Amino acid sequence: MPLRTLETWPHGATMLDAEHTRFALWAPDAFSVSVELQEGASVAMLPQADGWFVVELPCLAGTRYRYNIDGKRDVPDPASRAQALDVHGWSLVVDPLAYQWRHEHWQGRPWHQAVIYELHVGALGGYSQVEKHLPRLAELGVTAIELMPLAQFPGERNWGYDGVLPYAPHATYGSGEQLKQLIDRAHELGLAVILDVVYNHFGPDGNYLGQYAKGFFREDVHTPWGAGIDFDRREVRDFFLDNALMWLLEYRFDGLRLDAVHAIDNPQFLKELAHRVRQQVDPARHVWLVLENEFNQANLLEEDFDAQWNDDGHNALHVLLTGETDAYYRDFAEDPTAKLARCLSEGFVYQGHPTRHGHARGERSGHLPPSAFVLFLQNHDQIGNRALGERLHQLCSPEALRAATTLLLMSPMIPLMFMGDEVNASEPFLFFTDHHGELAEAVREGRRNEFSEFAAFQDPERRERIPDPNAESTFHQSTPTFTENPHTELYRQLLRLRQRHIVPHLPGSMALGAQVLGPGAVSARWRLGNGEVLQIDLNLSQATFKHPVGSHLLFASDTDHALLTPFCARVSLTPGDTSSSVGEHS
Template sequence: MPLRTLETWPHGAIMLDAQHTRFALWAPDAFYVSVELESGQSVAMLPQADGWFETEIKCPAGTRYRYNVDGEREVPDPASRAQADDVHGWSVVVDPLAYPWQHANWQGRPWHEAVIYELHVGALGGYAEVEKHLPRLAELGVTAIELMPLAQFPGERNWGYDGVLPYAPQSSYGTPEQLKHLIDSAHGHGLAVILDVVYNHFGPDGNYLGQYAQGFFREDVHTPWGAGIDFDRREVRDFFLDNALMWLMEYRFDGLRLDAVHAIDNPGFLQQLAQRVREQVETGRHVWLVLENEFNQAGLLERDFDAQWNDDGHNALHVLLTGETDAYYSDFATDTTAKLARCLSEGFIYQGHTTRHGHARGEPSGHLPPSAFVLFLQNHDQIGNRALGERLHQLCSPQALEAATALLLLSPMIPLMFMGDEVNAREPFLFFTDHHGELAEAVREGRRNEFADFAAFHDPERRERIPDPNALETFRQSAPVFVENAHTELYRHLLKLRHRHITPHLPGSVALGAQVLADGAVTARWRLGNGRVLQIDLNLSASAVAHTAPAQIIFATPADQGAHLPPHSARVSLFPVGEHP
């Protein structure tokens, strides 16, 4: 796989051959920049147009280096391909072609085959340890693993959303070669690999860009994490566009999930990213692009992106399953069943509707295919952003969870599960970081104050019991233990049904509508691409609902339902072509 030309990838240390490396840094606020090698050698970088500095040095892969700016500060390469240790230390020259791919002909999987398993690499022990789970996941029926962000962050442990060196895979998880081996091994098991990338902000510790490239940021646009990133600048856009291409081309990830794109104040950047990816990826190779987007912008899903995480669907299901209506769940506290029906029929629930804050949110989405929406009962956010990290099976009845799982795994939307869902893991998934000093204290207090709006934590003394994100024990408690049980068998059975009856016929599927049967109960239908009609009847209430059972049932819980939908039950039916309820 040839490297791209230097003109299209200027940021960072690029190997020219086995012994020579070109270094390039965009530092428009600097007067003088040099490359310092760990060996003691220092080489001045030549100033170029538009704030660039560059030089070529005889040094092989593995060389440790950093930049010296104006003789006053030593900083890592913002486009470092690897760090020797932490975000403040030496960057490392990486040969992107050194890894010998065993499955170089892997072309990925079409999007409609996606059954996604989100995981945290650190909680599972690093790249090499994640590999040990691949056979188990493939046998279960998973077709893709999604890795939470890997960009180098401060310390040894973090969710990944505090990354500050987007090109460098987290060193405490393993080497770049070990990450490639994980991806290569996944491909050998028929598993695609998605990476969660964060292009909306940098973490609070270890980002030096503002010291020599203030133009990277916009002080007139602010995000929840500080000054916005200035995507109007070509150098800034290229920094992230080339990063996306690095993960897809060098590491051969099969897709990217873009975190919180509603915090990117430049819609054109997203369209340009999708266009660049589609142009650069080899013909015939499947690469997935998925959004997290609070704005529910259906237009981005019409041509540029494959799908969006459907928080709306999760939130409605969570309210019905648990009865919780605190904070953001309050947007789903009224007419919840009707909102779930809208989700099953049209994708988004909020399609321009007014939120609790009085703002219109979302765009009409009923024209999009069901596969444009990623549905989930849990993910890292929905577990980890709970004060105590409880999992769903600890918050609702097992029968209701079984019914909701049937909807998750057999609807035409793309299902996503979080690590441990398949075994009803008892361990929480908590919010954890590895900050120190004043920042650690700020994160600790900020975390506890987040829950002031939740009824259970109005009392400040109760908030003090929320686990300290920086405590090592908080991280250790978040490692799931995988012991197969009846819930695992449910996942295995439902995914076999999905792969046999639904997945092959998802292309061309359309929603036929959904109706409310009673409070907490809905019925929804879709015409699959082969002309058959899929019907899912779901009752998450505590009362039976009169609803005649079709003769073509492929799954039901409980198995014997009679002429009613029992409390906390689901029923999935497939009608032959030309027949429908």
């Protein structure tokens, strides 16, 4: 990989050779900027056009530095590649070429092979501890791990969505070299590695950009986290575009999942990011780009991005499995079976339909392939955004969960599971942070007030029992125990069937429709790329249905294969079928 230059990588400290480093900071509101080195040297940076300050110095990898603005305040490098301690302290010069890759010829995996396992590095003990889980996951049938955000955040514990230094992997998880070793080992085992990145906001503590680069933000645009980021500015766009390229080129991640891009609300930036990645990554590599997007913008999935997390599918299944209709589940309370059928046949449920707030949401998605949608029964949000962090197996019957898991792992959509799903982990996954003082109190109260919409927590006294995000015990409770059981064997069995009968034929597959059999029961069909028709019959009700199964039964979660019995699922294949629909769906 060639060394970066100022023209191609403008932000931060770039090693020009083993002994020299270029420092560059965009500080349009500063009169003067200097580099402060921990051993005591202070070197003025040279002002350049458009608000840039630059200087080249004899400087080795590992040097601690920071910037001084106008002789008044010291700040970390916003593009720091590593921090010595925390978000407020010294940044470190990093040599991106120091790690010797053992599997540098790894080219990734095609997207249709993805079976994704989302995990939190901190909850599992850091990079070296995550590495110990990789053989187990590969044997289970997982083909990719997805790491929740790693960007340096304040304190030692955090989900990662409060990051303020997006170029710096969080120091308490291990070194950058250990992160590369984790990725290297994953590639050795045939596992792709995806990183969750947050480009829609900065966390509430440790972001100094507004003190010397007010133009980074738009005061006329407000998000849940404060002023919006101004993606119309070239310097701002490059800050995030180059960050994406750093993870993909230097760390050799196999893909990125972009968090909550509806809060970015700038499709042109998103398209530019996708185009820049496709241009600069070796065309022989398989690199995945995945969105989380409340707007359900199907147009972004036509060429630019591989897939989107399908919250609609999760929400419809959750209502059917648990009966919960609080808060955002209200949008799925009316006829959830028809909504699930629409999801299975067209991808999104909301395709311009009005939500509970009366606003139209989404775009038509029926023309997209099933692999454009990532389906899940749980993820960090859907467990952790519960007040008590309960997991799905604690909210529905084992039979219903078995049936829903069958749909998850055998549908042509891309399956995602959250750490612990495969063993029905009993531990919760709670929302945790490590803030202090007034900010800690605000986060604590804000967390509890979030649940005032939920019937179970309308009583203020009950809300007081919601775990304090800043308590260290809240973090420690969120580490799952991995003890194999029959549910694990279900995952193993289904993923073997998926790998053998479905994955090879996913390219070119298309939905043929989904039929509502009755409340809680659907039958969905897809034509695979080899012409075979995949049929999944799912019954999440107490009724029994007579419905024909395909000619070759792959799996049934109940022993009575002739009938679709309560809380069961059947998966079957039929040789080439020219029919285009199996019934009406809403």
